[in-house]
Amino acid sequence: EAGVTQFPSHSVIEKGQTVTLRCDPISGHDNLYWYRRVMGKEIKFLLHFVKESKQDESGMPNNRFLAERTGGTYSTLKVQPAELEDSGVYFCASSPVTGVSLNTEAFFGQGTRLTVV
Amino acid sequence: QKEVEQDPGPLSVPEGAIVSLNCTYSNSAFQYFMWYRQYSRKGPELLMYTYSSGNKEDGRFTAQVDKSSKYISLFIRDSQPSDSATYLCASSYSSASKIIFGSGTRLSIRP
Numbered sequence: 001e002a003g004v005t006q007f008p009s010h011s012v013i014e015k016g017q018t019v020t021l022r023c024d025p026i027s028g029h030d031n032l033y034w035y036r037r038v039m040g041k042e043i044k045f046l047l048h049f050v051k052e053s054k055q056d057e058s059g060m061p062n063n064r065f066l067a068e069r070t071g072g073t074y075s076t077l078k079v080q081p082a083e084l085e086d087s088g089v090y091f092c093a094s095s096p097v098t099g100v101s102l103n104t105e106a107f108f109g110q111g112t113r114l115t116v117v
Numbered sequence: 118q119k120e121v122e123q124d125p126g127p128l129s130v131p132e133g134a135i136v137s138l139n140c141t142y143s144n145s146a147f148q149y150f151m152w153y154r155q156y157s158r159k160g161p162e163l164l165m166y167t168y169s170s171g172n173k174e175d176g177r178f179t180a181q182v183d184k185s186s187k188y189i190s191l192f193i194r195d196s197q198p199s200d201s202a203t204y205l206c207a208s209s210y211s212s213a214s215k216i217i218f219g220s221g222t223r224l225s226i227r228p
Contacts, residue, residue: 108160
């Protein structure tokens with residue numbers, strides 16, 4: 001069974017450009033999460049989808065970040081325009097809709113390393 | 118103040134040693150406590166989780182939570198070079214809420 005897949009694995013863009021990250025969750029997982037780790041800091045929550053609906057977007061840093069999950073399958077995270085402080089590793093995770101503990105059944109992707117220069 | 122505090126290390130021990138990794142947290146509302154292992158260029162992988170206080174054992178790994186002191190621990194017995202990784206402690210309020218991570222401790226097991 002395929003795990004959580006993220007594209008691209010690494011992206012280098014100039015300040016002011018737009019970048020779109022993609023996450024393909026494990027098939028059948030309705031919960032999809034985005035997290036990021038900026039240099040020297042801990043991994044921080046960005047937002048949580050249940051199917052195509054945003055359940056919690058309290059961690060989104062500002063309106064330059066737009067997350068979508070059309071059709072409740074894969075998700076994209078667009079940064080427009082990118083700033084230097086957006087550099088870091090962006091992780092996606094997914095978990096099934098049922099279970100004793102949803103977030104402890106969350107599987108993480110390998111991450112997308114974003115570098116803004 | 119960070120909600121979950123973790124010593125970043127690095128920590129280096131000889132093969133076969135017992136490793137003790139620790140975290141503290143500030144929010145008494147946390148109910149779930151997790152330990153993740155992360156290899157270089159990979160995503161976090163859940164090792165163990167505990168609901169509320171108590172101990173949980175899985176093979177060479179033991180997780181402990183003391184809610185009275187807000188202390189989270191992970192013990193690794195008979196450590197192996199393959200255990201070399203970054204270990205992240207984490208907490209959450211409920212089964213479906215966001216995960217709050219510590220900064221991670223880099224562990225190296227010397228052969």
